[in-house]
Amino acid sequence: MTQATRRAALLGLGASTLMAPAINAQALTKMRVSVIPVLDVAPLHAAIAQGFFAAEGIEIDTSTTAGGATGLPGLIAGQFRAVFSNGVSTMLGVREGQEFKFISGASRATMGPPDILAVLTRKGSGIRSGKDLEGKRIASNTRNNIVWLRGMAWVEKTGGDWRKVTTVEIPFPQMADALIGGRVDAVISSEPFVAAALETGQIERIGWPMSETQPGCTNAHYVGMGPDLARNGEIFDRWARALHKGVDWVNERLGQPPLLELISNFSRVPLERMRNVALPAYAKNVTPAEIDELVGTMQRYGLTGRYPASASLIHKTAQ
Amino acid sequence: MAFLELDALGKFYPQPGGAPPARIMERVSLTVPEGEFLAVLGPSGCGKSTLLQMVAGLTTPSEGEARINGRAVAGPPPEAVYLFQQYNRSLLPWRNCRDNVAFATEHRLGRKPARAAADEQLAQVGLAGFGDHYPWQLSGGMQQRVAIARALAAEPALLLMDEPFSAVDALTRIQLQSLILDIWARRKLTVMLVTHDVEEAIFLADRIAVLTPRPSTIGEVIEVGLPRPRDAIATREAPRFLELRHHLLNRLLARDAA
Amino acid sequence: MKAGRITSGFWLVAALLALWELSARLHWVDSPNWPALSQVLAALFHDIASGELPPLIGGTLWRMGAGLAAGSVAGVVVGLAFCLAPVTRMLLAPAVELLRPIPVPAVIPPLVLFLGLDDPMKITVVALTAFFPVLTNTMQGVAAVEAEAIQMGRTFGVGPLRRAAFIVLPATLPYALAGVRVALGLSLVVAVVAEMIAGEAGIGHYLVMMQFAGRAPEMYATIILLSVLGYALNRGFVAVERRAIHWWFALGRQADG
Ligand SMILES: Nc1ncnc2c1ncn2[C@@H]1O[C@H](COP(=O)(O)OP(=O)(O)OP(=O)(O)O)[C@@H](O)[C@H]1O
Ligand SMILES: [Mg+2]
Numbered sequence: 001m002t003q004a005t006r007r008a009a010l011l012g013l014g015a016s017t018l019m020a021p022a023i024n025a026q027a028l029t030k031m032r033v034s035v036i037p038v039l040d041v042a043p044l045h046a047a048i049a050q051g052f053f054a055a056e057g058i059e060i061d062t063s064t065t066a067g068g069a070t071g072l073p074g075l076i077a078g079q080f081r082a083v084f085s086n087g088v089s090t091m092l093g094v095r096e097g098q099e100f101k102f103i104s105g106a107s108r109a110t111m112g113p114p115d116i117l118a119v120l121t122r123k124g125s126g127i128r129s130g131k132d133l134e135g136k137r138i139a140s141n142t143r144n145n146i147v148w149l150r151g152m153a154w155v156e157k158t159g160g161d162w163r164k165v166t167t168v169e170i171p172f173p174q175m176a177d178a179l180i181g182g183r184v185d186a187v188i189s190s191e192p193f194v195a196a197a198l199e200t201g202q203i204e205r206i207g208w209p210m211s212e213t214q215p216g217c218t219n220a221h222y223v224g225m226g227p228d229l230a231r232n233g234e235i236f237d238r239w240a241r242a243l244h245k246g247v248d249w250v251n252e253r254l255g256q257p258p259l260l261e262l263i264s265n266f267s268r269v270p271l272e273r274m275r276n277v278a279l280p281a282y283a284k285n286v287t288p289a290e291i292d293e294l295v296g297t298m299q300r301y302g303l304t305g306r307y308p309a310s311a312s313l314i315h316k317t318a319q
Numbered sequence: 320m321a322f323l324e325l326d327a328l329g330k331f332y333p334q335p336g337g338a339p340p341a342r343i344m345e346r347v348s349l350t351v352p353e354g355e356f357l358a359v360l361g362p363s364g365c366g367k368s369t370l371l372q373m374v375a376g377l378t379t380p381s382e383g384e385a386r387i388n389g390r391a392v393a394g395p396p397p398e399a400v401y402l403f404q405q406y407n408r409s410l411l412p413w414r415n416c417r418d419n420v421a422f423a424t425e426h427r428l429g430r431k432p433a434r435a436a437a438d439e440q441l442a443q444v445g446l447a448g449f450g451d452h453y454p455w456q457l458s459g460g461m462q463q464r465v466a467i468a469r470a471l472a473a474e475p476a477l478l479l480m481d482e483p484f485s486a487v488d489a490l491t492r493i494q495l496q497s498l499i500l501d502i503w504a505r506r507k508l509t510v511m512l513v514t515h516d517v518e519e520a521i522f523l524a525d526r527i528a529v530l531t532p533r534p535s536t537i538g539e540v541i542e543v544g545l546p547r548p549r550d551a552i553a554t555r556e557a558p559r560f561l562e563l564r565h566h567l568l569n570r571l572l573a574r575d576a577a
Numbered sequence: 578m579k580a581g582r583i584t585s586g587f588w589l590v591a592a593l594l595a596l597w598e599l600s601a602r603l604h605w606v607d608s609p610n611w612p613a614l615s616q617v618l619a620a621l622f623h624d625i626a627s628g629e630l631p632p633l634i635g636g637t638l639w640r641m642g643a644g645l646a647a648g649s650v651a652g653v654v655v656g657l658a659f660c661l662a663p664v665t666r667m668l669l670a671p672a673v674e675l676l677r678p679i680p681v682p683a684v685i686p687p688l689v690l691f692l693g694l695d696d697p698m699k700i701t702v703v704a705l706t707a708f709f710p711v712l713t714n715t716m717q718g719v720a721a722v723e724a725e726a727i728q729m730g731r732t733f734g735v736g737p738l739r740r741a742a743f744i745v746l747p748a749t750l751p752y753a754l755a756g757v758r759v760a761l762g763l764s765l766v767v768a769v770v771a772e773m774i775a776g777e778a779g780i781g782h783y784l785v786m787m788q789f790a791g792r793a794p795e796m797y798a799t800i801i802l803l804s805v806l807g808y809a810l811n812r813g814f815v816a817v818e819r820r821a822i823h824w825w826f827a828l829g830r831q832a833d834g
Binding site for chain 1: 607608609610685686689690693694774775776777782785786787788789790791792795
């Protein structure tokens with residue numbers, strides 16, 4: 001009894017002492033965003049570092065997950081307000097009835113090489129095209145994601161039958177070793193692992209799966225939940241404004257030391273390597289056309305099903 | 320009203336594999352007056368421990384009942400303490416001797432008084448200064464003394480002893496027997512001692528109840544009639560001692576052979 | 578003889594480490610993911626001295642310790658309850674047995690749903706991992722308690738709760754601690770795995786970051802760190818165990834197996 005009262009008193013005390021700073025920080029909305037430690041999320045980190053979010057009254061708490069395994073599930077579970085996700089995973093969720101909405105663009109392929117995805121083989125393997133890969137093994141970090149999809153498109157574009165190529169799942173960091181060790185014949189890799197693999201001198205690049213098959217095609221986006229957007233649209237307006245200032249900041253410094261340093265800082269990729277790394281095109285918006293192209297490609301490579309009209313999936317902050 | 324009454328005690332034990340329960344004891348009746356030293360003698364496996372446990376309230380009888388001061392035993396009675404056949408299993412190896420003895424009373428007296436009393440009890444069984452030793456640092460005879468000290472710490476009116484000396488060497492056994500007799504006389508305890516050792520029974524007891532083999536019952540009750548105090552050497556050479564020894568051995572061995 | 582064994586074991590480790598250094602320096606193994614031991618140690622000392630690793634280590638150890646403590650206490654309590662109050666066993670044992678075979682990575686998504694991505698989830702994962710070995714060993718330990726010891730308590734009029742606390746629990750402790758020792762090794766691994774899967778905290782997150790950054794020396798530094806931590810934790814635990822249940826070792830018993 002006395003203990004309960006004492007605890008209540010303490011709580012009251014705690015609440016009143018917390019009040020003071022709370023008034024100052026009143027405007028700060030906390031948002032947890034799931035990201036992957038890849039180059040594509042540079043604008044988000046730039047916006048945090050430059051104080052763009054703070055200026056909009058938002059405090060961003062990033063949660064970095066390998067391969068994005070907990071990203072979309074965490075979004076559904078309400079652990080995140082926004083998730084950086086590759087387009088294929090997002091659309092597969094949408095197909096299954098999840099209320100995902102694109103709240104911002106994140107990255108697209110460049111219009112021509114270099115871009116962030118590459119097909120790599122062992123030097124001297126003689127493999128130069130999708131045709132050469134028939135009956136052989138190719139590695140993707142995950143099956144049925146954007147990397148795999150663009151890789152299959154490249155196999156077909158270069159004369160191969162994608163059904164005759166066996167896909168093996170290998171995380172990006174282990175791809176170079178798997179290739180050198182002869183456990184796979186080719187890998188679909190992503191920057192900065194491409195740059196690291198090429199540094200070994202035993203690996204060569206034979207293709208650009210995005211810019212060669214569909215220049216400027218869509219890659220990854222920020223995704224939110226429909227009901228949350230409907231209820232808290234204003235927060236996401238502020239969030240997108242801040243993020244897009246980050247996109248501008250990044251685009252103004254492409255290839256320049258401040259950007260490379262920023263990326264090196266959040267991703268921990270050594271700065272020397274960053275100089276050889278290809279960057280994506282950083283996007284603010286998502287267009288129905290790019291989603292339609294994505295869905296069309298997914299249907300073509302076996303990820304069939306009924307997908308809702310793309311325009312209905314794009315929140316106003318991404319238009 | 321007698322102090323301790325055994326009234327037609329019987330016991331069945333369930334058998335493995337669905338066989339009907341085995342009767343191991345039937346119609347054991349006996350009256351023990353306060354202050355008596357009673358020995359129960361019987362061949363191994365005849366149910367001596369079972370009988371004693373029924374008196375101690377550690378096993379429920381299948382038939383009949385045991386009464387102490389007229390109250391039927393149901394669960395361990397406050398008057399009685401059971402001294403186990405295997406001291407090494409009933410002493411707690413994580414407690415030193417003092418705390419082992421204190422275990423008997425600390426739940427009633429509190430830790431501190433129980434410990435103080437424990438040192439006294441240890442001194443009484445000749446283990447003064449061994450309070451800080453752990454049981455496994457002592458010889459078997461010393462461990463049994465600790466167990467005796469612990470039993471005595473509870474200040475029982477009835478001490479139930481299950482072959483307390485069967486696991487120690489012959490000389491130690493004789494010393495412990497004298498110790499028990501000494502304590503029994505000083506504290507005016509009632510003792511029920513179970514044993515298969517004929518000489519032990521004669522040397523210690525006022526009366527000896529002889530159990531038959533399974534299903535066992537009381538075959539004979541003998542008045543020992545040897546004078547007290549008894550002497551570890553002289554008593555064992557007395558004609559009455561030898562006569563009883565002859566009679567009991569004859570009886571036990573003849574029955575074993577039959 | 579014992580000292581001799583330690584020495585020869587030491588030489589084996591030293592030889593393996595030397596082999597590691599040479600294989601990288603002389604390019605016997607030629608891969609960006611196979612740095613020399615000296616580079617790895619340099620990375621390790623750098624990130625410790627820079628103050629980056631110490632709080633991460635602290636965080637991981639805290640999550641591990643909290644989970645291990647919670648899981649072990651639960652394992653002992655449930656184990657005692659299962660043996661001493663059979664009703665609890667009837668009610669709970671089926672659920673426990675169904676949970677037991679589920680691999681930890683499989684329980685993380687539902688736990689994320691209910692507990693989020695932060696400490697509560699990670700500590701729960703560790704606690705779940707620790708719970709089962711401790712439970713199993715505790716039950717084994719209770720089964721091994723001498724019937725005479727319990728009867729002894731009864732004959733002195735000691736009540737059931739006190740018997741559980743002062744006879745069954747101490748007698749079971751060596752078994753429970755053997756379970757905790759198994760759980761200790763698992764806990765560190767599981768805490769790191771949970772950190773690798775979600776959130777931005779601890780050694781596990783650092784390891785993933787370094788993997789994705791292609792920083793092989795830091796990756797291996799983490800592995801060395803974990804191996805040293807695991808070893809030190811085990812040694813520390815054994816030392817504590819030797820004091821806590823000295824009587825058990827004096828009796829020359831063995832609880833594992
Ligand atoms: N829990 C039990 N379940 C089944 N049978 C039992 C049980 N306890 C004892 N028995 C049986 O009852 C009989 C009597 O056992 P008890 O231990 O009372 O004999 P005892 O006369 O004390 O033997 P000993 O001299 O060897 O100590 C034995 O044949 C034993 O096999
Ligand atoms: Mg017996």
